[in-house]
Amino acid sequence: MTRPARLAGVVVIALWCAQTEAATLRVGKEEAIQSIRKAIDIAQPGDTILITGGVYREGNLRIEKPLVLLGINDPILDGERKYELLTIASSDVTVAGIVFRNTGRASMHDLAAVKLLNVSRVTVRDNRFEDVFFGIYLSGSSHSHICNNTLQATPGNEQDTGNGIHAWKSHNITIDSNVVRGHRDGIYFEFVTSSRIRYNTSEGNIRYGLHFMFSHDNEYRHNMFVRNGAGVAVMYTRGVHMINNTFGDNWGSAAYGLLLKDIRDSEVVGNKFVRNSAGIFMEGSSRITFRENSFTSNGYAIRLQASCDNNTFERNNFSSNTFDIVTNGSLVLNTIRNNYWDRYEGYDLDRDNTGDVPYRPVSMYSMIVERMPVAVLLWRSFLVFLLDRAERAMPAMTPVNLEDNAPSMKPHDLG
Amino acid sequence: MTRIVRYIFIDILRTRFTMLYTLFLLVSTFALFHLDSDPGKVVLSLLNVVLMVVPLVSIVFTTIHFFNSYEFIELMLAQPVARRVVFLGEYMAVAFSLCSAFLVGAGVPLLMFGGGPGAWTLLFSGLMLTLVFVSLAFLSSVLTRDKAKAIGIALLFWFYFSLIYDGLLLWIIYSFADYPLEKVTLALIAFNPVDLARIVMLLQLDISALMGYTGAFYKNFFGSNSGILFSAGILVIWVLTPLWIALRVFTRKDL
Numbered sequence: 105m106t107r108p109a110r111l112a113g114v115v116v117i118a119l120w121c122a123q124t125e126a127a128t129l130r131v132g133k134e135e136a137i138q139s140i141r142k143a144i145d146i147a148q149p150g151d152t153i154l155i156t157g158g159v160y161r162e163g164n165l166r167i168e169k170p171l172v173l174l175g176i177n178d179p180i181l182d183g184e185r186k187y188e189l190l191t192i193a194s195s196d197v198t199v200a201g202i203v204f205r206n207t208g209r210a211s212m213h214d215l216a217a218v219k220l221l222n223v224s225r226v227t228v229r230d231n232r233f234e235d236v237f238f239g240i241y242l243s244g245s246s247h248s249h250i251c252n253n254t255l256q257a258t259p260g261n262e263q264d265t266g267n268g269i270h271a272w273k274s275h276n277i278t279i280d281s282n283v284v285r286g287h288r289d290g291i292y293f294e295f296v297t298s299s300r301i302r303y304n305t306s307e308g309n310i311r312y313g314l315h316f317m318f319s320h321d322n323e324y325r326h327n328m329f330v331r332n333g334a335g336v337a338v339m340y341t342r343g344v345h346m347i348n349n350t351f352g353d354n355w356g357s358a359a360y361g362l363l364l365k366d367i368r369d370s371e372v373v374g375n376k377f378v379r380n381s382a383g384i385f386m387e388g389s390s391r392i393t394f395r396e397n398s399f400t401s402n403g404y405a406i407r408l409q410a411s412c413d414n415n416t417f418e419r420n421n422f423s424s425n426t427f428d429i430v431t432n433g434s435l436v437l438n439t440i441r442n443n444y445w446d447r448y449e450g451y452d453l454d455r456d457n458t459g460d461v462p463y464r465p466v467s468m469y470s471m472i473v474e475r476m477p478v479a480v481l482l483w484r485s486f487l488v489f490l491l492d493r494a495e496r497a498m499p500a501m502t503p504v505n506l507e508d509n510a511p512s513m514k515p516h517d518l519g
Numbered sequence: 520m521t522r523i524v525r526y527i528f529i530d531i532l533r534t535r536f537t538m539l540y541t542l543f544l545l546v547s548t549f550a551l552f553h554l555d556s557d558p559g560k561v562v563l564s565l566l567n568v569v570l571m572v573v574p575l576v577s578i579v580f581t582t583i584h585f586f587n588s589y590e591f592i593e594l595m596l597a598q599p600v601a602r603r604v605v606f607l608g609e610y611m612a613v614a615f616s617l618c619s620a621f622l623v624g625a626g627v628p629l630l631m632f633g634g635g636p637g638a639w640t641l642l643f644s645g646l647m648l649t650l651v652f653v654s655l656a657f658l659s660s661v662l663t664r665d666k667a668k669a670i671g672i673a674l675l676f677w678f679y680f681s682l683i684y685d686g687l688l689l690w691i692i693y694s695f696a697d698y699p700l701e702k703v704t705l706a707l708i709a710f711n712p713v714d715l716a717r718i719v720m721l722l723q724l725d726i727s728a729l730m731g732y733t734g735a736f737y738k739n740f741f742g743s744n745s746g747i748l749f750s751a752g753i754l755v756i757w758v759l760t761p762l763w764i765a766l767r768v769f770t771r772k773d774l
Contacts, residue, residue, distance in 0.1 A: 357735045401559075424560065477733045478700045479692050481708065484563075484724075485717060486571060487685040 132156030132179075140165060140173075140181075147171055155179040155202065163187045168194050175201035178232070181217075183207040188215040189236075198227040207236040209264050216241035216266070220248060228253065238266035239287065242274045242296075251280040259286045259310040267292040268309065271299075279304060286310075290332065293319040302326055312337045313354075324349055335360040335380060344370035352378040360385045361402065367392060374518065376400070382407050383425070390414050396518050399423070404430050404470075413437035421515045422446060426483075428465040429506070430474055436505040440465070444512040452513050462507040468495035471502055520604050523595065527612035530591075531584065537620045540576055544568070544624025552632045559724070562637040565625060566720050569645040570713055573621060574652040575677050581613050581656030582673040586666040593774060602770045606657075610762060614653045621645050637723045644716035647754040651712045652677070654761040661768045680713045688714070701736045712757040719750050 130136070131143045131153060141162050143153045149169040157177030164187045167173075171194075179202055183189050186208045190199065204217035216238035220226050226248040233239045233255040240250055255268045268284030270292045271277060277299040284290040290306025293299075293316035305328045306313035313329030314336045316322070321343035328350045329336045335354035338344065344367055351361035361380035362372070367389040375397045377383035383402040384394075387409040398421040399405035405425040406417075410433025417438070422428050423446040442458065450459035469488050473480045482488050495502060531537055547568065551561045588609070595605045625645060629638045659672035688707055692700060708714045722741050740746045 424557065476692055476696045478696075478704055479689065480733055481692075481704055481714075481718065481737070482685055482689055484566065484721060485685045485714070486681050487689065490682075 126150045126152065128152045128154060130154045130156065133158050144171065164191060165189065166191045166193060167197055170194055170196035172198040173200070173202065174198075175203070175231075178203050180205055183215075183217075183236075185209070188213075188217075188219060190218045191221060192219065192223055192226055193221045195224040195226065197223070198229075199231065200227070200229045201231065203232045203234065204236055204239075205234045207238075209237045209266075211263065214238050214241060214266065214270070216270070219243065220245040224248065227251075233257075233268075236266070237264075238270050239268045239284065240270070241267075242269075242271040242277060244272070245274045245277070247276045248274075249278045249280065250282060251278070253282045255282065255284045255287065257286040259288075259308075262288055262311055265310060267315075268306070271296045275299065278302075283307070284309065289313075289315040290329070292316070293322070295319065297321055299323075300325070304328070305330075307331055309333065313351075314338070316341060320344075323347070328352070329361075330354070332359075334358055335363060337363040337365070338367060339365040341366075342368040342370065344372075346370070346372045346375060348374040350376045350378070351380060351383070352376070354380045356381060363387075364389045364392070371395070372397060377402055377405070385409075386412050386415075388412065392416075393418075395419055396516065397421075398518055399425055399428075401425065403427070406430070408438065409433075410435050415439070416441075418442050419512075419516050420444070421518060422465070423515070427467060427470040427473075430470045431466060431503060431506065432474055434503045436503050438506075440506070440508045442510050442512055443508055444515045445508065446515075448511050448513075450511065457513050458510040459513055462509045463511040464496065464499065464502060464504075464507045466502045466506050467492050468499075468501050520608050523600075523605060523608035524612045524615070527588070527591075527609060528616055530588070531612060531616045534584075536580060537616045540580075540617070541620040541624040544621065545628065548625050548628040552628060558632060558635060559637065561632070562629075562635070562641055563724055565629075565641055566717070566724070568625070569641060569648065569720075570717055571681060573645050573648050574681065574713060577617055577649045577652035578656040578659075578673045578677050579670065580617065581653045582660050582669050583666075584613060585609065585657065585660040586669060596774065603766065606766055606769050610653065610657060614650055617649050617653060618646055621649055637720070640720055640723050644720060647751075647758070648712060648716055650758045651754065651761075654758050654765070658761040658765040658768075661765045661772060680711055684711045685714065701733060705737070705740065709753045712754055715750055715753055715757075 129143045129147055129151060131140050137143045139162060140155060140160055144165060144167060147153060152172040152174060155175050157179050159180045159182055161182045161184055181189050181202060182205045185206050189204050189207055199218060207217050208215045217233050217236040218228055219241040222244040224247045228240055229251045231253045235257055239255040250269060257265060259265050265288040267289040268287040268291060269279060269282060273295040275297045277296060279301045281303040283305045285308050287309050288311045290309040290313045296319040299322045302325045308331050310333045312334055313332035317339045319341050323345040325347045330352040332354055336351060354361055359381045361377040361383045364386040365388060369391045371393045373395045377397065377399045379401045382404040383399045383406055385407045388411045390413050392415045394417045396419050401424045404427045405422050406429045408429055408431045410431055415438040417440045420443045422443060428445060445463050445465060448459055448463045450461040452459055469492055548565060551564050555561050592605055596602060626642050655676045656673050659676060660669050662672060663669050708718060719741060722738055741750060
């Protein structure tokens with residue numbers, strides 16, 4: 105044999121050995137191994153455990169070596185309302201196709217269906233979570249994928265309902281195409297950086313659809329946040345990229361489509377805000393670009409507190425909102441330009457598609473309502489109509505500089 | 520009594536005014552539906568018609584009609600017919616013709632194009648406001664013998680309820696902004712049928728903006744069954760009270 109051929113042979117044999125090393129263990133009522141715990145015990149690192157259909161009540165399972173757990177025919181892991189189900193304390197673990205049910209609830213420990221403890225390269229995909237306390241809980245983990253999971257809980261009150269996908273002190277996480285319903289916060293991040301959150305649906309959660317703090321440089325794309333108790337709240341973060349998300353139907357006295365508190369150097373682009381009490385509420389936020397968003401049928405499209413500066417609003421569409429923009433001060437440090445406002449009544453003599461007179465999105469009556477909420481009672485009365493007209497002719501109460509100097513005559517085509 | 524109502528009704532039809540009124544409502548509603556594809560927005564624009572035009576037309580038309588048929592009333596009273604019957608007959612004929620004009624003019628296009636749940640509330644508010652302002656018109660008519668004066672009083676009623684009252688309300692809210700005003704304003708609103716109708720509509724149209732604490736309070740109140748009964752009841756009281764006073768004055772009056 106020539107030397108290259110011999111080398112090739114060695115490589116082939118080595119590969120074959122490696123393959124046989126990764127054995128497959130079947131767990132099931134009719135299989136040799138009947139308990140998952142036993143399978144995990146005897147499995148070698150890199151093995152695959154196939155769990156066939158059936159209900160498994162095995163308390164807390166802890167994985168401390170790289171394994172692949174695959175469910176076949178929807179095996180159910182039942183926590184009997186007492187235990188945390190799966191604790192992953194090893195990197196390179198994959199969990200797929202399993203139904204997690206009835207974890208315990210506790211006020212001291214965050215019992216989760218799947219908990220990742222200080223690990224990397226873990227994949228949790230195609231699982232179902234029914235009535236669990238915390239769904240997927242990442243702690244100090246990185247480079248992991250959470251995708252195609254469905255989480256459904258029965259909401260109680262805020263104290264005894266956990267978050268759907270909860271991440272703490274993690275980085276480079278991908279959360280993709282999950283559906284979270286009925287939890288406390290749909291997706292919760294604290295100290296999570298450089299992560300991607302895409303195509304998720306967070307719906308009907310009792311607190312926030314998405315909630316994060318101190319989570320820099322994350323990207324949120326194509327997510328749906330609808331009918332959550334108080335919408336989406338994000339705080340104390342820089343480098344947020346929110347692109348093409350939908351914020352809808354967040355109704356209530358303290359509900360927001362998107363609440364931005366102390367957010368800096370971020371972009372909010374191409375999102376839809378539909379039927380929220382307040383589309384965007386922002387406070388103490390700076391250097392954010394709002395571009396090509398559409399605000400439709402909100403109570404307040406934007407509540408811009410005077411503590412915000414250097415933000416830019418351009419090429420957004422505002423239609424059918426009760427109030428377009430409301431602010432609480434007269435100082436204006438933000439740029440508003442080239443948006444479409446359905447209330448704009450100006451003209452365009454030079455036909456360049458931008459109006460020739462500026463539009464003032466803050467109506468006088470919204471200022472009155474901001475100061476005296478009871479005054480909302482007179483909204484849409486003839487008196488208020490007259491007051492608003494008079495104010496538009498001669499601004500006295502509204503901030504004079506808060507205006508769009510080049511309002512678009514037609515709605516922008518935002519797809 | 521039915522015969523009197525029928526005579527007066529035919530008489531009103533002959534003046535063609537109700538016809539024009541129906542046509543006006545019909546054309547404006549259709550035009551709104553063609554200009555705007557969103558039925559919610561059309562209901563909003565129609566709200567202004569209902570709150571401004573309907574009361575104005577009702578009150579002015581009724582006052583003018585009353586004085587135009589003064590001779591007829593006198594003739595009827597020369598017959599053995601009770602004053603009450605003649606008066607209520609007049610009221611029913613006028614109210615019926617204006618209500619049907621409103622129903623045909625605004626109701627038919629609304630039901631054709633489908634304005635959602637807001638449409639029903641709008642029609643109900645429009646009908647109630649018509650009845651209230653017809654009552655008020657009868658009151659202003661029996662208060663004086665001078666037609667011009669009566670129209671003046673009628674216009675004052677309209678002006679008061681659609682503008683002056685709101686101004687006073689805003690002034691009260693402004694002056695007492697530091698106090699919890701929810702219940703007080705609720706009571707004050709009951710004293711103005713236009714405001715009441717507007718708020719009932721508002722809760723259907725601008726719910727999201729109203730959902731602050733105040734909004735939640737009103738939503739809870741007017742959204743509940745007792746709240747609906749309350750607003751309907753108050754509107755009925757607004758129909759009956761001026762009518763009753765007018766009837767008392769009319770039966771004792773030296774014609």
